[in-house]
Amino acid sequence: MTRSGSSKISSGWQPLAGWSPTPDVLRETLDGGQAFRWTLEPGAAATPPRCLWTGNWSTHCVQLRAGGSGLQWRGTPATTSADLCRYLAHDLDWTALTNSLPWRSDAHLAHCIAAFPDLRILRQPFGETLLGFLCSATKQIVQIKQMVALLAERHGSPILSRSALRAPHSASACRLPTWPELATIPEKDLRACLLGFRARYIAETAKFLAARPGWLDETEALPYPAAKARLMELPGVGEKVADCVLLFGAGKLEAFPVDTWVLKSLARRYGLDGWKPAQVAHFGRTHFGPLAGLAQQYLFSWERKFGGR
């Protein structure tokens, strides 16, 4: 695995009021398939009483510590509390959002929510989320993390900090290559990052974006249906990837990605055996409503942890 970059972190621990996930739910949020750049520090247990996570997004490197008295964080000097709050979508009232899901008339959903209290949907940088999910086709989280780590390590610029400059030999985290940077990388170098056939998707998407400055930002700003249609113009982006990018990287909570776990969940718990992904997506949107993506995350987490196989 890659270097954690924890030695660059110079500021002290600060409390993060307003979110007190259990270590287990923290793990599910950071490392349950939404994001691919969080690692549990060696020596820290994944379970109570304490755990320590290091993560990167954009030019930020942050550590989160849970257990005992709530959540604490510290990060690179340039990382503000506002940066972290945006990433964690901390400005939304997640209790109220979850409460407005149709759990009163849906016993299984109620069960999933109870199993993962305070679960959140992250608000990651749009472009990085696209990159992560372009890597995701028929791969498990561990392998996606491996690909993304190699991309950052080999093709991303180091995340600078005062402490890193003072200690040049210490490990330093790297940011993910930006799309303009990706457009300059030969496909064979991308393949060398264990991407396989996904390398072509990334190379072609990078070329597409390089020819259209502002396209990604405009897409992020569009309403969900238009944004999804635009994303699906990109090579390697189908329904599922587009929905993941919009849910985890644009705050579009109506996006309802249907992957194999959600397919299993709806087949097993809702009797939708044999339904096609598109049919399941339609059911999900109508049954779960405007926050279907949040419901999806509860179902997904439950199925993966308790559903078996």
Place this chain on the structure above:
DNA sequence: GCACAGGTAGATT
């Protein structure tokens, strides 16, 4: 050795 893994796209029916 071989199936399978958090899909997509192009061909075939």
Place this chain on the structure above:
DNA sequence: AATCTACCTGTG
């Protein structure tokens, strides 16, 4: 329009 299949490659 619905249903196959190839696409890379590490893992068990």
